[in-house]
């Protein structure tokens with residue numbers, strides 16, 4: 338082998354060892370902290386995917402979702418991956434999520450699906466589906482790039498990708514189970530104005546209605562090609578418009594938001610629920 342080729346090979350191996358060493362040290366640290374017998378782990382870019390699912394095909398599918406969706410988020414909205422290595426805990430079922438989740442991390446938020454914690458990473462019952470994985474990945478990217486994102490936009494974007502399709506390297510949100518609650522709220526005239534959605538407490542008594550309204554607002558912006566612009570300008574203007582309400586009105590180009598909301602409600606009522 339020519340000396341220059343040998344040097345290049347050594348350099349590549351050294352670089353590979355550095356990357357692997359960081360990953361191995363990270364996993365060794367996790368193993369010290371948690372009873373990880375039966376857990377598989379794999380690195381996917383900025384993430385470490387950990388699962389106690391014994392089925393290699395399912396694990397491979399979930400790792401592929403992480404790789405594709407992370408690429409999509411970078412292409413569509415976010416400049417940076419989360420710093421360091423972020424863990425993605427995919428507990429195989431409800432029992433494992435509840436038992437191991439509590440043993441590893443203590444009591445988390447009251448969600449049957451999962452949650453994102455800056456300290457522990459993504460923690461979820463993967464038996465609820467890949468939608469939870471995409472939802473929580475949005476939160477990881479949001480924290481890394483837009484930590485002061487208003488709740489309605491953070492949850493609206495995360496919820497949008499609970500049901501999504503792949504178009505090349507991009508992700509497209511599709512209609513999902515939250516439509517039913519939204520259409521009921523529109524019919525019963527209990528939906529708040531968009532200004533109230535953006536500026537009032539999001540995680541209150543009506544949080545599930547707020548999630549649905551924010552999700553389908555984001556979906557409408559996606560359908561009209563304005564979601565990327567909204568994200569860009571909301572990040573850019575966060576100091577002067579922390580709720581992103583003014584940014585929303587400007588991106589929509591509307592002077593009468595009450596009239597726009599009526600048109601948006603007609604659009605939402607015409608959507609067909611998933612089968």
Ligand SMILES: [Zn+2]
Pocket residue numbers: 472476491492495
């Ligand atoms: Zn969320």
